[in-house]
Amino acid sequence: MVQIAAYCRISVDEELDRENTSIENQRAIIADFVARKYPDAALDFYEDRDRSGYTFEQREGYMKLRPQLMSGG
Numbered sequence: 001m002v003q004i005a006a007y008c009r010i011s012v013d014e015e016l017d018r019e020n021t022s023i024e025n026q027r028a029i030i031a032d033f034v035a036r037k038y039p040d041a042a043l044d045f046y047e048d049r050d051r052s053g054y055t056f057e058q059r060e061g062y063m064k065l066r067p068q069l070m071s072g073g
Contacts, residue, residue, distance in 0.1 A: 002041040005065055006030040009048040023047050 008026040027045055034043050046061040056062050 002038055004034055004038060004041045004043050005046060005068060006034070006043060007046045007062060007065055009059065009061070010050065023049055 006027070008023045008030070010023050010026075027047075030045075031043060034041055046065040048059040048061040056066075
């Protein structure tokens with residue numbers, strides 16, 4: 001089974017276009033794409049809501065995903 005990790009983020013600075021960049025909208029777009037292209041894949045979401053994009057260390061969701069990225073798993 002293919003394992004897919006998806007990362008969603010919305011910054012505290014993106015209040016102007018919140019409807020098009022919301023975490024929920026990002027998740028829906030990614031889930032739809034994965035369902036069409038990889039219907040048997042397991043999809044895990046990682047997210048950071050209202051986190052600055054200045055450094056990755058401030059993004060808890062990304063920091064949970066990072067070890068898997070680095071290990072290839």
